């Protein structure tokens with residue numbers, strides 16, 4: 447049963463037009479390959495964003511649908527979860543064809559099954575414009591701190607991936623992980639340009655605080671439209687009225 451299930455996962459990944467199995471072969475050529483496959487002009491620069499730990503793919507699918515002029519990569523290290531994302535994208539792709547209004551085909555998104563620590567094997571230095579870390583596993587025990595995706599084990603990888611104007615956008619419900627991440631980023635020389643502990647203003651007690659939270663969110667959304675697109679985990683925590691932490695950081699000089 448388990449073997450059959452695994453086989454089905456591998457079949458989904460093999461058959462999906464969204465999954466790049468030999469990701470290392472695309473190193474340095476992500477923009478070009480994606481634009482060529484979409485039959486588009488390769489000479490203009492398109493923004494390329496990656497979500498690391500994309501889970502079942504709600505965020506990356508909605509970002510790709512709502513920003514057809516940008517390119518997106520969903521990265522997830524667990525095959526069975528990535529297969530769910532592949533199916534989500536296929537479903538979304540079918541739906542775009544069903545709508546009465548014209549929605550461009552979903553050809554600006556790809557999926558890779560690569561562990562974050564190995565992303566240097568798959569991208570050249572500076573190839574990425576924006577990294578999204580969304581509701582990364584908190585690894586609450588101190589002895590597992592290095593496994594947190596914002597630990598100093600991973601930050602050099604992100605520094606390598608990002609181009610000169612690149613940034614890292616991070617959302618989490620986990621207050622302890624957020625506090626740790628702020629410290630870790632600063633200790634590794636990153637500058638935090640934006641930070642809020644209540645992105646959606648769920649803890650606002652009065653109209654003035656709520657209005658201030660709305661204003662902050664609207665301002666952030668102009669810089670990072672990912673602020674307005676929720677992930678699966680984010681939806682769950684918002685239902686519980688849990689505050690969502692958000693920051694945007696840049697690595698500074700190499």
Ligand SMILES: C[S@@+](CC[C@H](N)C(=O)[O-])C[C@H]1O[C@@H](n2cnc3c(N)ncnc32)[C@H](O)[C@@H]1O
Nearest residue numbers: 499500501522523524561562580581677678679
């Ligand atoms: C808590 S889930 C969040 C999923 C999704 N981002 C969301 O917000 O709904 C974290 C995801 O990150 C993935 N992940 C954890 N460590 C990773 C790593 N080193 N590289 C890539 N993905 C990773 C996990 O497999 C899991 O699917």
